[in-house]
Amino acid sequence: MAASTLLTLSLSLSALGVTLAPPAAEGETATGEAIAVDASDGDAQAQPEASEAGEAPAEAPAEASTATPPIDEPDFEQEEAYAEAEPYDDYDYEDYEYVAPKRTMSLTNGYIGLGLAPGMTFYNQGFHPNTRFEIEGGGVLSHDTRDLGVMLGAVAHVTPYYERKAPSWGVDITSTAILGPIYVRTGIGALGGLPRRHRLHETAAAVGGVVGAGLIFDADDAMYRIGLDYDIRVNTHLEPVHTGFVTLRIGCCRD
Numbered sequence: 001m002a003a004s005t006l007l008t009l010s011l012s013l014s015a016l017g018v019t020l021a022p023p024a025a026e027g028e029t030a031t032g033e034a035i036a037v038d039a040s041d042g043d044a045q046a047q048p049e050a051s052e053a054g055e056a057p058a059e060a061p062a063e064a065s066t067a068t069p070p071i072d073e074p075d076f077e078q079e080e081a082y083a084e085a086e087p088y089d090d091y092d093y094e095d096y097e098y099v100a101p102k103r104t105m106s107l108t109n110g111y112i113g114l115g116l117a118p119g120m121t122f123y124n125q126g127f128h129p130n131t132r133f134e135i136e137g138g139g140v141l142s143h144d145t146r147d148l149g150v151m152l153g154a155v156a157h158v159t160p161y162y163e164r165k166a167p168s169w170g171v172d173i174t175s176t177a178i179l180g181p182i183y184v185r186t187g188i189g190a191l192g193g194l195p196r197r198h199r200l201h202e203t204a205a206a207v208g209g210v211v212g213a214g215l216i217f218d219a220d221d222a223m224y225r226i227g228l229d230y231d232i233r234v235n236t237h238l239e240p241v242h243t244g245f246v247t248l249r250i251g252c253c254r255d
Helices: 002-016 076-084
Strands: 105-123 126-143 148-159 168-179 182-196 199-219 222-235 240-252
Touching: 105 148, 105 222, 126 168, 126 240, 148 182, 168 199, 182 222, 199 240
Parallel strands: none
Antiparallel strands: 105 126, 105 240, 126 148, 148 168, 168 182, 182 199, 199 222, 222 240
């Protein structure tokens, strides 16, 4: 009886265009769409996998990764190899001796020399011939890399005048610049016994200086200087006294 009743009802609904669908299974909607279940809270929420137009559902944005990057562990074997390696520089610093840099000009040695200088004293009415004898000493400043030097010293001299017995005498402080084979000499000092003009036997003391130049030669640790000197003095009567010399000097020693 019940079966006939259901069959009659089904035929009636079919005639009206209504179709009875079977009951939906667990996890599906009435239209057959799958239901997505969120396992985080345990509640089943219906999320259609595809829309009615057949498009794929939008994917949820991926969460930023919070994982810690791996850390390189130290290579203990390599560090031990570095520690056992021999030092690159095995120089024994205990044997090192500090050497001070050389100066450009340095005092190399002292010198002593003798000089002979024939000459004459001029005045407006003639001249008086004489010969000067010198003894000189001092020190030598030499350049480290060039043939340059400076001689600093003092010279004592005696100058006999012919036709009279009393000589003149004096002392000068001198400096001589050596430029290769050439030298230039200067000096300043005082002397006495200079004749006053043409009056040979009338003398007076004087102050002044000397300048000269010439050639210098080195041989067997000795210095030979040949040149000309000009001596200019002013006596106590304020009279100038001019004297010229041809000089020959021998000294020892210059490195």
